Amino acid sequence: MNLIVDIGNTRTKYAVYDDGDWVVCGMGVPEAYELASAYLHRGQEVNMILSSTGAISEEVREHLKSVSTFFCEMSPEMDLPIRLGYDTPKTLGVDRIAGCVGGVVLFPGKELLIIDSGTAITYDFVSADGEFRGGNISPGLGIRFRALNEFTVSLPLVKCDVNHGYIGKNTHDAILNGVMNGTLFEIRGYIDEIYRDNPDAVVIITGGGSEYLKKTLNRSVFFEDKLVNLGLNRVLEYQKRLIGSEKLRIDFRI
Known part of the structure; x- marks a missing residue:
């Protein structure tokens, strides 16, 4: 399953996607952690993307990493399924990028x-x-x-x-x-x-x-009230494919 954790200005939201379909959503880092732990204990993969409009503490980051089988953090500097024609991409809010990715998906x-x-x-x-x-x-x-x-x-x-x-x-x-x-x-x-x-x-x-x-x-x-989540899920899938392709190239060279 894919778990999206979105830390906003006033609250933290999470959402679960399975094979591209929205499953459930909720609020709070502890709740997201418990949900991911439950999936892991059932032997299921937890592919997680963490997104924040502000700073994320290393404690929170490591806490969530510990219950994920694949983890990435949303950033304007990562490889994305859209191109950024922006003069200062480092200052571009990740929620804005995710919304645009979600729009392209739709x-x-x-x-x-x-x-x-x-x-x-x-x-x-x-x-x-x-x-x-x-x-x-x-x-x-x-x-x-x-x-x-x-x-x-x-x-x-x-x-x-x-x-x-x-x-x-x-x-x-x-x-x-x-x-x-x-x-x-x-x-x-x-x-x-x-x-x-x-x-x-x-x-x-x-x-x-x-x-x-x-x-x-x-x-x-x-x-579309789930637009940002939809975009983050697409970015997560994109990152998984990129990492998988890179691993195949490394294995082939070996």
């Missing part, structure tokens, strides 16, 4: 716009021949609400609410409408721009904020 041969609405909103573009062309990063909903409160003297902290209007009649509603509609208009603008340039392009939306967009976006897009 829609090979298509120009893609991947929108991940989370703590930040990322807009990533992939060419039809599988090259990451670059992208943009924008504040997510939570950051926008907090910024208005923290960087002003009198504006209150307002919480995200899908039940908002268009024109505010009070300060609370003015902030709510401004942030929610501003985010929506921004995303619509990116979508309209790519369709203007290429009507056959595909837009995929993922991330925690996608539930709000499902109700309000009113654009032809695909929603």
Whole structure:
């Protein structure tokens, strides 16, 4: 089985794939460790990929390695199933790369716009021949609400609410409408721009904020909440094949 462990900004998620099919998911490093241990005790292989948007302690890394038969760590410097046309690949978030790989798995041969609405909103573009062309990063909903409160003297902290209007009649509603509609208009603008340039392009939306967009976006897009996991699973399979091919070459030379 393939085990994906994704350490994000606020939580750690894991997912299990078997022969390319999603099996189960959950949260927490201890839970992922226990699951991997159970598979090993049943005599099954545990192929693991570890991904993080921040630093990973050596203790956590070694802890997870100890319950895997094949282990790799997601990095923009590793061999990938897509090409990175980015000036500073070392600074490119691995979650963004994984989302783009997942998009190529779902829609090979298509120009893609991947929108991940989370703590930040990322807009990533992939060419039809599988090259990451670059992208943009924008504040997510939570950051926008907090910024208005923290960087002003009198504006209150307002919480995200899908039940908002268009024109505010009070300060609370003015902030709510401004942030929610501003985010929506921004995303619509990116979508309209790519369709203007290429009507056959595909837009995929993922991330925690996608539930709000499902109700309000009113654009032809695909929603896939497992997109990053799908991409990480593809990278894991790619690494397994690379290592297997290298081993065959070494064995042949011997």
